[in-house]
Amino acid sequence: MSLQVRFITRLQKYSVPDTTLVIPSSSTNSQLEAILKGLLQQTTGSSNDFSRLSFDFLCLNQLIRSSLEEHIREKDESLLESIIEIEYIEKFQAPEPEDALMHDDWVSTCKSLGDTILVGSYDTKIHLWNNQGEHITSLPGHTAPIRSLIFIHSDEGEHEFISGSHDQTILIWKYDQNKNSVKSLITCKGHQGTIETLALQKSIFASGSFDKTIKLWGLEEQQQQEQTSTKECRVTINAHNENVSSIGWNSSNELVSCSWDQTIKLWNMDTIQSTQTFKCGKAVLSLDISPVNGLLICGFTDRFIRLYDTRVQEGYVLRSTFSSHSQWVPSVMWSRTSEHLFVSGSYDGLVKLWDTRSLKAPLYDLQGHEDRVLCVDWSVDQLILSGGADNSLKMFSFK
Template identity: 40%
Template sequence: MDNNLTGAAEIQIRLVTKQSQYAVPDVPYTIDATVSTSDLNNLINTLLFGQSDVKTINFDFLIFNQFLQGSLVDHAKNNNGSFENVIEIEYIEKYPAPEPQDCLLHDDWVSAVKTQGNWILTGCYDNTINIWSTKGTHVLTIPGHSMPVKALSWVSLNERNAHFISVSQDQTAVLWKWNIAENSVCSLCIYKGHQRGIDCVDVNPNANIFATGSWDTVLKLWPAVSQEMDGDLVMNDTSKNCATKAPLMSLQGHKECISAVQWIDSETILSGSWDQTLKIWNLNLEGIQSEITANKSFFDVSYSPLNKLIITASADKDLRLYDSRSNHGPVIRNSYLGHSQWIQSVTWSKTNEYLFLSGGYDNQNKLWDLRSTKASLYELLGHSDKVLDVDWSNPKYFVSGGADNSVRIFKSQKTLMKNY
């Protein structure tokens, strides 16, 4: 440990920010080594506004690329830092607390939620799919599966029509068309080929192929769209008799249930499994491109195209951050501690490279910043039973479904700034 930490009474800091509207003079400031975030907040607000009655702005502080928690001296000790030189502290406007909106009640466990624009799809253990508005209005209940619906994915959405896919423990995937004006739904295709229940689904960036992962340990690819005409998607089969489709490709390599699947790009797929592995598949090779092995089953995984990192939810209390680009050495970048039971679901922000959302068996959703490993930014309370799925596809809304038969909607009170 650096001796400069134990005897430091005062230190010199330099305050920097990427948010130019909050910039203060770029000069060293001498402060007490024991100051905390509240003291630094007071300092910056005084530098910005003097002693006026202007509303205080709350900031978070990055030191040694980690959020400050506790005092400066303790933070430096925990991060093997030194006070020998001027310490650069980056400050960022604190992300405001998400605002609870609606509670959407169902007849059974809600195991799948997926938002697109102003609409929310929910999948339920009563074998139904429901469509809701982001304002909390129930639009439609869709029967069709014979067992619980485990996952959902939008294919397309415009003012007139929407297309989406549902997968179920009944071993089938179904492609649906929703006529928004008439508020009517028809099933276009049934996809059969899995030998056990399907647990996850994702549509590729071109919206013409989707992937499913199953308890039969096989990853399958299926056709979703044939062509585009007059700005509206024309599906492979629009006859009154719902067509049955066979898979385009079957990829084998996992040894237990495939619990998560996500397209990284049009030729690359990420999957997570109960067999304690993450696999990245190359479709040109029709096989595994790389693999990450852990010591816990993966319940969910999420890849961010913004930072090229993978966040995982596992059969323990920790979230883990992986770098898929690492070819040697440790690939775990960080672990995030805060849940008190198993973590079931996780997803990255679509607009911010630092933020992600998780939901667990402790009935809690948590909003995280990847630079804060020891505490989440916020706990999104409301569920009275375990959280089964979370979604952040619309940047304005955090949505979660749970074993309390409800969907919870939280609204972001802030448009995310690029440099947050």
């Protein structure tokens, strides 16, 4: 069986004539690439070498991961009789393993900003590294494992960040690397359970806990506070029926939370009221909101990752389900620059790089962990981080 196709692209430098071709319906990615490179050779002349280029192919807004015929039959069989548009894009290269930074206990949370990496561990300490894999310092302060970290600021050796712990406290740090001194250490008390998650929005940050609540805290008043002072929260929200597993800011006045009670909730922070509740049927372990397209990804205890559009006021908000992990997915994070790419970490010991246009398979498996993956981070575009129960922080470069 043959199909009529037309190759299209947004890559101006690799465009080919808008002509209709007849190709075998059994064509796969490698065969499509061979056909395309032949067209490119004809278009630009034989002096150009396209052998080092790699392309991916989209049909009906999904990456082709089977034969072209199988792909189309799954989407819309009637299109087999028409001219099929196939979009080609440059293939993302596999992230390269760079380093493994070893710790004395589980690596439970990690964040990067600029050339600095923050790591929280079950050894109760916060560890600062640079992106060259050099250890800067270890900061004691908590009395139990650290579960959550967020940067406020990091520049020229001055680092401001927030940490949450099993010890039910949140610490606000100002660490001067040049003087090797903690200039300010403010303790936030009020939660009655482990601080599982933190999210920053300008001068306000939120915390979610095993005590089922979300608390809001202010940062601007800390200028007037003495060192090692204690502050109380501004607002407490009785948010969920089970522990709050993850939170994130959707906008300056909207917070998203998820919980072991199998729900995702949207909160209006002007009124401190829940505006929407999504019942998921499974415990939700992690969430992240794309800074590019505003879509929400969540990791679940049933091993699936689900993509939601929370902007929809009516209708179906679940957009896609991604299946490849074999165990719980406690950490997910979008690329900060791509609307399609995100990473996930699972108890199956794997980190996976996904494209939202490929539901059945990730782009790449990032291997190396010897135990459960507990956290991933993609705050810096060129660097993917993952930490796990093998006591290691893995660094992968992405280009």
